[in-house]
Amino acid sequence: MSELRTGGCLCGAVRFSARVEAGLQACHCRQCQQWTGGGPLFVAHVAEMQITQGEDALHSYHASHWGERITCATCGSTLWWKMQGKPTRGVAAGLLDDQAGLTVTEEIFVDYRPDWLPAFEGATQSTEAQEEAKLRAYLEREST
Numbered sequence: 001m002s003e004l005r006t007g008g009c010l011c012g013a014v015r016f017s018a019r020v021e022a023g024l025q026a027c028h029c030r031q032c033q034q035w036t037g038g039g040p041l042f043v044a045h046v047a048e049m050q051i052t053q054g055e056d057a058l059h060s061y062h063a064s065h066w067g068e069r070i071t072c073a074t075c076g077s078t079l080w081w082k083m084q085g086k087p088t089r090g091v092a093a094g095l096l097d098d099q100a101g102l103t104v105t106e107e108i109f110v111d112y113r114p115d116w117l118p119a120f121e122g123a124t125q126s127t128e129a130q131e132e133a134k135l136r137a138y139l140e141r142e143s144t
């Protein structure tokens with residue numbers, strides 16, 4: 001079940017609307033911890049996303065050879081992670097104006113979840129090794 005929701009960054013320069021899935025993914029990887037300043041990165045999966053304002057305010061950082069981390073160039077808000085050259089499939093949940101009805105259904109890179117953060121009850125758990133296997137399979141599919 002997806003719902004049309006709107007969101008934006010702290011300063012208001014970047015605004016978007018998208019169909020958003022109710023189940024969030026929490027990424028505990030070291031990059032997301034550092035990028036968000038706390039972590040995990042809570043990702044709301046999106047489809048039919050439209051940037052309604054501030055396309056020119058987007059700043060892209062390549063922390064890996066495949067991924068791209070997008071922030072607002074003015075306020076520094078964490079916006080979304082995406083595969084390089086691919087459409088945006090998820091946004092940081094905290095950007096959404098209305099977060100009602102969202103729940104964490106998936107946790108990834110759980111080997112990096114800090115001791116002070118408990119697991120989300122009922123969420124699937126996936127390790128770094130499992131995520132890297134998925135990524136390798138994806139990159140292989142893409143390169144053929």
Ligand SMILES: [Zn+2]
Pocket residue numbers: 009010011012013014072073074075076077
């Ligand atoms: Zn901003």
Ligand SMILES: [Zn+2]
Pocket residue numbers: 027028029030031032033041109
């Ligand atoms: Zn991550």
